[in-house]
Amino acid sequence: MKRDIVLGGVGGQGILTIAATIGTAAVNNNLYLKQSEIHGMSQRGGDVMSNIRISSNEVFSDLIPEGKADLIIGVEPMEALRHFKMLKPGGWLITNQKPFINIKNYPELDDVLAQVDALENHIMIDADSIAKDLGSVKAANIVMLGAGIPFIGLDVKMLEDALGVLFGRKGQDVVDLNIKALHAGIEEANKVINK
């Protein structure tokens, strides 16, 4: 198996937590992993992206070649589209529909969502509302991770364990919330896939 995943979002939206969860699960599953990100300047409310590559064979490049990603997961719709050129033909774009507006010239939201809707292979969900209903809007990133899981092909138990490792020091209630968020995301994706 081999999956190349691009994550897009804004600094502070939890992109790196998604990446760390997939990475931990993949390595515990004896898969090869490369997961790269840009730190520094990009953290101050700018756009943040991460490349995750998992494979049963050795992974060479830290970067996914343009036009070869299997999947884009966006925690924000315009940020998902920002990395569109990474996607391979037939790849899936999975994004939160809730915008993060911290710039004056953010485009008309309808135009952004229409772009996503126009793609043949896409899933767009309101991860913020789902996470809020579960107990905290902060778990929206993990809802989005969940929505990507049916396409990634990692064992759900492995991801639950990874969430336990990553959120353990914040208390069991936070771990439980994130596991619920993961499953909610999986359910949303399956709705679209099984349509």
Add this chain to the structure above:
Amino acid sequence: MQKAVLLGDEAIAQGALDAGVSAVYAYPGTPSTEINEYVLRSKEHRNGDVVATWTTNEKTSMEMAIGASYVGKRALVTMKHVGLNVAADPFMNVPITGVNGGLVIVVADDPSMHSSQNEQDSRYYGLFAQIPILEPVNQQMAYDMMPYAYEMSERLNAPVMMRITTRLAHSRAGITFGKKTKQNELSLPKNRKQFILLPSIARVQYKDLLNNWPNLINESETAGYNKYFEGKDKSKGIITTGIAYNYLMENYPEGIDFPILQIAQYPLPKKMIQKIYDECGSITVFEEGAPVLEEGLRGVLNNGKTINGRLDGTLPRDGELNPNLVAIAMGLSVPEISATPEVVTARPPALCAGCPHTDSYTALNMVMEAHGDGRVFSDIGCYTLAALAPLESINTTVDMGASITMAKGAADMGLIPSVAVIGDSTFTHSGMTGLLDAVNSKSSITVMILDNFTTGMTGGQHSQATGKLEAICEGLGVEKEHIRVLNPIKKYHDDNTKIMKAELAYMGVSVIIPRRECVITLNARLRAAKNKRKLEKANKENN
């Protein structure tokens, strides 16, 4: 065997810990910061076995590491590429003293300038200093090289540079750990004059350094990190350096027919280079960074075999490589890239909501209106973001500390008032000496030291300036009544602009210190306290 998911930076840190490092010194700088952060979090540091600290700047870091080496201990110093400019003085001299305990200098370059003002290639420095350079191909090799680097450093009496780039530093992979080596005992150098670089001693030891060069080349030929992969299609030979090898192999998942020379250690292995050059029709060079190897291979006259690389347009002359650039250079097809949808708008980094710098700059902008544009010299840190809209407050950023000295130069030439804006950590890094120059020549400048108690841009490391700024400025000779501390919040905006106006009018050196904690470190502190209370409560209930 233990396996963990680590950043390249973290793999280096773990490698150093497992190699028996005793001391780690660093000034934070992207993309090197996570090395020392990892050591600071390690149990080896927390239980007192390994000294690790953030220092005032890269030069002080390097000298402390040399001191640790002097007493026989293994030492690590880490920095970003431009940090090596600051540390260049000790860096160029320690090859002549040699080492006692092993000394490794990790320098993280930033090709494509993701978070830097230039993309200088540190391999030039390593060659300049005539020391071994290691350039790992991947995270596991970075880990594996650390024990080797220390062993080689001690065996060949040479400081060793490890050069990495952003993508290796900031990319995670699964790392398998090796065995742990004990730390060295404290022991003074056998030759007590080894570290005295008086000309009479330096001349002798410099000859030793020159004579060591063939040993270093031999090391590159035999250590096993430079690898020759035979190939049956000898029409083309490929030389890769560092992570460029990965971009090549990415394009040949089924294997490749051309011979490949994978370089991960310098000085260049002459015999291996000779072999690929002799047996192949042409040579293609893939280097992450400047065409260091390619220039050497071409020579001044460039009259040998065809060489393809960054110097003939096969690859771009600047910027980092990626799989598709390498594919194109190899004559392979790349996928057609769909255009980015037009609605996608740039989202540049900005100062955080509630950042004290915003209030400082808002006040400064208002005060500077009366004086006109082009008078604000700034520096390197979060506050450099004030170059962008909406604030657009600053006119320069060149290198650490240059705000004060450039403002002084401009004021000397008649641009009065000139204003310098510098952060607290940057001030103690490289601003203090310039302020002394300004005081000594009674220049008419106003220096704003934005004190947020941290090194913010790199993620909130401890600032050496905290609690010391007024005393430092006073000690350097700034008059006490012209050291003004402000609270940069909206409520005091009018008071703050008044103080700024008054100090701008003063014909001499004045220092204004807007002081308020970074909102990121403040929130992190509050969150950590809350989590701690929560866990304590949960533990109590469980008992």
